[in-house]
Amino acid sequence: MQRLPDAGNCAILRGMTCNLPRQLSAKAASAIALAVVPGLPAGAAEDGDPARGALVWSGQCAMCHALDPQAEDRVGPHLADLIGRPLGAVEDFPGYSGPMILAGLDGAVWNERRLRAFLRDPYAMFPGTRMGFGGLHDAGDLENLMAWLIPASRGEATPQPGFRVAPEVLAIEGDLEYGEFLAAECTTCHRRDGGADGIPSITGWPEDGFVTVMHAYREKVRPNVTMQTITARLGDEEVAALAAYFATLARGEN
């Protein structure tokens, strides 16, 4: 069973008034309304090129999501058999935001239209989403990804390897105390309590996933100039130290 989020930490349950400006709240509210209406017709993926979509997947998604339900823990939930699956429903995945779980409990399932809207602008649909991804702004990339992901999620495409970090780098043992010091640079923006509203939550991630994501920024595979600049001067030991430290913090809820 999924745990229900504590109302005190859940922006949606508090009526979205907290720290979000009015405009965003209004937009958020309508997006939530959309999210909980069950049975939206599935829009068809138009003209997407799955081969190009596979590249988007391996560059942007695969460092956090697996297609294999048995894969070891990643930062995000596995995406096997996504279409038709309720929102926020992978049994053992601890990192969903409360609103996404609630939407799923209210009967919302992933269909093409909802998936497309979420991938285009995750925060507009779920302002507290814990997915650390700003959205696929390029319409072509989005359609290409849809064209690849939907069959792949059903097991109908060759799995793409995605961005991977060398095993010896993943094997570096993080120095926790150093990680705590370095983490202070992160917590100016990324909250230690795991809360997220516009800046992703990075607490409680599996260490390998954390290292992979940081290296992807450092190699400029993942977009976001701030993170590319911050990670540019993190050595492998420093990334390992940060991964070890943030793994000790609770995922948090929102």
Place this chain on the structure above:
Amino acid sequence: MTTETRNGADAARGLGRRSFLGSAVAGTAMLGAPAVLGQGRPRLVVVGGGSGGATVARYVAMQSAGAIDVTLIEPSRMYYTCYFSNLYLGGFWAFEDLAHSYATLASTHGVNVRHDWAVGVDRDAQTVALAGGGSVGYDRLVLSPGIDFVDGAVPGWDEAAANLMPHAYKPGTQTALLKAQVEAMPEGGLFAMVAPPNPYRCPPGPYERISMVAHMLKQGNPTAKILLVDPKPGFSKQALFEEGWARHYPGMIERIGPDLGGDMVEVNPAEMTVSIDGMIEAVDVCNVIPAQKAGRIAALAGLTNDDGWVPVDPFTMKARADAAIHVLGDASQQGDMPKSGYSANSQAKVAANVIRHELTDARLFPARYANTCWSLIAPEDGVKVGASYEATEEKIASVDSFISQPGEDAELRAETYRESIGWYNGIVADMFG
């Protein structure tokens, strides 16, 4: 200067990344030497509970878990952030949402919060005198008092005139006054800003403010005009702001740079006029942001240079003149970092580590700094500039930097704006949570 403090500063200096990561054995020898001073719990006193001061008090108290006695001296019961005060002007943020209380610092982290003014520092006796009477002794002192204005910087203006011509450049109610004045402007009226010369807090701040005032006027008073009188030839994120102003507020904003007399400005608050190189202009609202210097207590402590700022050691954020005193944030002169809340917060963490190393047996790590400044130009049109920094003998030096680009798509700008909201909630949690 005690031997202990000199050793601490030297250890921090020797601690380049290479030497830190190089040898565990050498590292232990160098890092493991505590320098606990005197008997009883060592005492840290922090003056100023803003971006630098609240952060250093929280980190030292939280991470030393009671081993260091932390006192924070701050006159205000609530800290009103300057960051997002422009968004409050623009109607995107509530005034109450700028306010943050010291309660958690006291109740959760055990910081002894004293709502008082520091009025003097006796560096020989290592005590801070309080306006309310008495003094507190310290083993380490942090000053993070923010800015004060340079007297006579804008002829005709002094702090007594701030009711008529607000600066709205320190935490508190000045921003509410400025907003009320803009709302009361006559139709088609004139808003003027006198921008400050370098260096000053928040380089993009005046220009974000121009954007937010323009946004307000566009809603309720679209024929009003904005006059920006600027002593500087150029300014932070200039291409981005000017592109945004042309797009969102065409014809509304006129900037007078030094080539046209923007550096020859006088004001007359009683008459509500601004004189630019002798040309007198009647204005309806005038936001005067004068030249700045370190908060007064830094000069009273005898730490400021001729320019009014405190030179600091880039490895430790200690005042160059006194190894028992760290100076953070706007008041410090450190090199390449802009005077920002983000910078002050970043510097506070380096100081906290040095303080814990010197007062207890905490490990010392190499200094590292970062900054990002987000600005909002119009609804959903956010931009950012930022950099990472390292300590060198001479200064805190920029290593790598980035800036938003003109012509970015609307979704990226909206994402950047959203990021700024996350940053705001992040930094206040990092200071007061």
